[in-house]
Amino acid sequence: MGTVSIWPSEPPGLAGLADAVGERLGEPVEVVEDPRVSAGLVVIVTGVGDVGPAIDSGASPLVFVIGDGYLGTDVDDLSGGLGGAAAVAAARSLAVRRESHRRANVVCIPERFLGPSGELRGPLAHDIGVGDLADAVAFLMSDDAGYVDGQVLFVDGGRHLFSSMTA
Amino acid sequence: MSETRPVALVTGAGSGIGAAIARRLAADGHLVAVNDLDESRVAAMAGEIEAAGGSAIPAVADVSDSAAVDAMFDAVEAAAGPVEVLVNNAGIGGNAAIRNVTDDFWERVLSVDLHGVLYCTRRAVGPMRERRSGSVVTISSRAWLGWWGQSAYAAAKAGVVGMTRALALELASRNVRVNAVAPGIIDTPLLRDRDPERLERLLKSVPLGRPGRVEEVAAAVAFLLRSRAITGQLLYVCGGKSVYAYPDWKDA
Numbered sequence: 453m454g455t456v457s458i459w460p461s462e463p464p465g466l467a468g469l470a471d472a473v474g475e476r477l478g479e480p481v482e483v484v485e486d487p488r489v490s491a492g493l494v495v496i497v498t499g500v501g502d503v504g505p506a507i508d509s510g511a512s513p514l515v516f517v518i519g520d521g522y523l524g525t526d527v528d529d530l531s532g533g534l535g536g537a538a539a540v541a542a543a544r545s546l547a548v549r550r551e552s553h554r555r556a557n558v559v560c561i562p563e564r565f566l567g568p569s570g571e572l573r574g575p576l577a578h579d580i581g582v583g584d585l586a587d588a589v590a591f592l593m594s595d596d597a598g599y600v601d602g603q604v605l606f607v608d609g610g611r612h613l614f615s616s617m618t619a
Numbered sequence: 620m621s622e623t624r625p626v627a628l629v630t631g632a633g634s635g636i637g638a639a640i641a642r643r644l645a646a647d648g649h650l651v652a653v654n655d656l657d658e659s660r661v662a663a664m665a666g667e668i669e670a671a672g673g674s675a676i677p678a679v680a681d682v683s684d685s686a687a688v689d690a691m692f693d694a695v696e697a698a699a700g701p702v703e704v705l706v707n708n709a710g711i712g713g714n715a716a717i718r719n720v721t722d723d724f725w726e727r728v729l730s731v732d733l734h735g736v737l738y739c740t741r742r743a744v745g746p747m748r749e750r751r752s753g754s755v756v757t758i759s760s761r762a763w764l765g766w767w768g769q770s771a772y773a774a775a776k777a778g779v780v781g782m783t784r785a786l787a788l789e790l791a792s793r794n795v796r797v798n799a800v801a802p803g804i805i806d807t808p809l810l811r812d813r814d815p816e817r818l819e820r821l822l823k824s825v826p827l828g829r830p831g832r833v834e835e836v837a838a839a840v841a842f843l844l845r846s847r848a849i850t851g852q853l854l855y856v857c858g859g860k861s862v863y864a865y866p867d868w869k870d871a
Contacts, residue, residue, distance in 0.1 A: 547859040548826040575791035576850055584848035596838035599803075599831035602862035603855050610791050610850040613784050619853045 472586035512554035519563035547602025574609020631709030633660025639833035645673030682735030732775035787851030803857025827858030
């Protein structure tokens with residue numbers, strides 16, 4: 453598969469993500485400053501500005517990690533939601549490209565993971581952790597997901613079920 | 620019978636996508652209860668799994684018959700222990716323009732593709748709730764979004780999406796997860812029987828430009844089964860077809 457990297461940063465709520473993804477893929481994964489150095493890229497989206505450089509990086513497969521603000525969950529901070537919406541649009545557009553096709557998907561997590569605190573519950577009665585996110589990212593990066601393209605995986609204990617944008 | 624292997628019941632496991640799911644779950648360490656309507660297919664698949672070093676037991680039943688489904692679960696539980704995993708895969712296709720959608724046709728499609736999912740899921744989740752552990756994956760279809768000639772099939776496959784989302788919420792506090800996979804065009808014997816010209820036209824609606832492999836559907840099912848933080852998810856395995864499937868694809 454080649455090198456998988458994380459860009460542009462690992463927020464405090466996602467501390468340990470690079471190591472956890474690397475463990476699952478069986479190869480080291482690092483946080484990089486330049487998204488163009490990777491074959492496969494995990495993009496941690498905290499605003500619209502993160503999406504363009506990820507597209508321009510040429511990386512494939514691409515996995516955008518976004519908060520669930522784009523579903524309309526957070527009225528105080530619109531920037532996270534706008535970044536998430538941009539990432540979903542980008543993944544879908546890349547997935548339908550015939551020329552210079554890149555496999556691109558999204559993992560959606562509760563918005564607060566992108567801030568200082570990661571622990572959270574959805575309808576499922578147990579906490580969601582960075583390991584759960586790493587499982588989803590590693591799956592989408594792997595050949596097991598070779599026919600999964602342009603999709604959004606919700607790693608949120610079922611919180612997305614309260615939104616119409618999730619089927 | 621190995622007591623360490625959690626039991627996974629896979630419906631419609633005698634061929635195609637269901638067979639690939641049964642093989643994958645056996646390889647992942649499940650004891651697979653192989654369901655199909657066809658007794659000889661069940662015996663062949665169970666034999667194949669055992670020959671490959673896995674564990675399997677036969678579970679012949681028509682999923683559209685609720686009494687037969689209950690009896691099948693009773694027999695599987697008696698032979699192998701609690702059913703930890705249910706994969707609702709059994710289904711029948713149905714292509715008909717609306718003028719040909721008779722009451723009989725509609726009922727035949729819905730009885731297997733929607734009612735069958737209810738009967739198996741209802742019976743499976745009872746003990747799962749009690750044990751506070753279990754996982755269900757139902758095979759829907761990208762076609763629920765709509766396609767020519769698919770009114771009955773789309774209604775059934777949309778029905779299981781709604782059922783999945785409702786049950787995911789209903790059973791979450793009991794640690795029972797309920798998810799769905801929506802395949803697009805998958806390379807099965809059924810697909811290979813199609814008129815090559817029609818198939819080529821159909822594949823133009825797939826951005827990846829190829830049909831999916833049954834193993835790729837099975838891998839998505841296996842992923843959802845092991846993902847403890849995911850419930851109510853509808854995961855398309857469709858090569859991007861669900862994103863935008865305009866059939867006269869300009870770049871094709």
